[in-house]
Amino acid sequence: xxxxxxxxxxxxxxxxxxxxxxxxxxxxxxxxxxxxxxxxxxxxxxxxxxxxxxxxxxxxxxxxxxxxxxxxxxxxxxxxxxxxxxxxxxxxxxxxxxxxxxxxxxxxxxxxxxxxxxxxx
Amino acid sequence: xxxxxxxxxxxxxxxxxxxxxxxxxxxxxxxxxxxxxxxxxxxxxxxxxxxxxxxxxxxxxxxxxxxxxxxxxxxxxxxxxxxxxxxxxxxxxxxxxxxxxxxxxxxxxxxxxxxxxxxxx
DNA sequence: ATGCTGTTTTGAAGTCTGTCAACCTAGAGG
DNA sequence: CCTCTAGGTTGACAGACTTCAAAACAGCAT
Numbered sequence: 001x002x003x004x005x006x007x008x009x010x011x012x013x014x015x016x017x018x019x020x021x022x023x024x025x026x027x028x029x030x031x032x033x034x035x036x037x038x039x040x041x042x043x044x045x046x047x048x049x050x051x052x053x054x055x056x057x058x059x060x061x062x063x064x065x066x067x068x069x070x071x072x073x074x075x076x077x078x079x080x081x082x083x084x085x086x087x088x089x090x091x092x093x094x095x096x097x098x099x100x101x102x103x104x105x106x107x108x109x110x111x112x113x114x115x116x117x118x119x120x121x
Numbered sequence: 122x123x124x125x126x127x128x129x130x131x132x133x134x135x136x137x138x139x140x141x142x143x144x145x146x147x148x149x150x151x152x153x154x155x156x157x158x159x160x161x162x163x164x165x166x167x168x169x170x171x172x173x174x175x176x177x178x179x180x181x182x183x184x185x186x187x188x189x190x191x192x193x194x195x196x197x198x199x200x201x202x203x204x205x206x207x208x209x210x211x212x213x214x215x216x217x218x219x220x221x222x223x224x225x226x227x228x229x230x231x232x233x234x235x236x237x238x239x240x241x242x
Numbered sequence: 243a244t245g246c247t248g249t250t251t252t253g254a255a256g257t258c259t260g261t262c263a264a265c266c267t268a269g270a271g272g
Numbered sequence: 273c274c275t276c277t278a279g280g281t282t283g284a285c286a287g288a289c290t291t292c293a294a295a296a297c298a299g300c301a302t
Binding site: 214 | 289
């Protein structure tokens with residue numbers, strides 16, 4: 001029963017996207033996935049993503065002091081991560097908490113899985 | 122003995138970089154890795170990377186016709202992938218062949234591995 | 243040598259990105 | 273109501289990115 005109805009909230013990572021080393025990616029799929037990689041393509045955002053992914057959730061007030069950047073700049077980078085679908089945010093009282101979106105994260109990981117095509121290349 | 126002297130051609134993917142969901146990434150590491158993600162953050166380059174990674178090696182002459190872009194533009198994108206350390210190129214006679222760099226590819230995959238920290242978040 | 247084909251480099255135009263200052267909004271607490 | 277703090281939004285600017293045309297380079301074949 002539990003296998004019959006998969007919890008497909010978004011597209012299933014693997015079913016939708018075999019690793020890029022297995023089959024050439026078509027233009028449509030690339031247009032969807034590239035923005036996710038792009039979001040991770042900035043050192044600040046990569047660190048933000050890592051800080052968020054390393055804990056169940058984290059407050060912006062704990063993210064900002066880790067950088068020599070203004071609040072608006074951090075806010076901007078968080079927005080990019082949010083719009084790429086990599087993280088979610090939720091206001092609880094005074095503070096805003098960020099959380100990784102595991103499905104998106106898994107999808108990216110699946111795309112970079114090494115091909116089992118051979119043992120050499 | 123075999124464990125004592127690791128074949129460290131480049132930095133060992135896993136030893137150097139635990140998944141970003143395990144431990145926050147420091148600024149130095151982010152500065153090294155972000156350009157790789159950035160290189161994959163363009164739809165054209167993502168497709169190029171996928172085409173290259175799907176086969177042992179591939180000629181530029183087989184890459185260019187897959188896009189509605191000029192030769193120089195494709196060449197530029199290939200250069201970005203090359204300088205990010207994701208692919209290698211080799212001229213053989215008239216044509217230039219591109220090949221994925223498995224170590225870099227593995228490193229990126231390892232970074233996106235899902236944390237085994239828990240089953241919930 | 244001369245030409246032909248495949249690939250890269252150079253130069254330039256237009257667009258996008260990262261950053262901050264200034265301002266605005268949401269909630270807590272008088 | 274007002275004030276204070278935490279975050280986000282807007283506007284602006286310097287620098288980077290994508291793209292192409294033109295030129296340069298590399299190798300094969302007359």
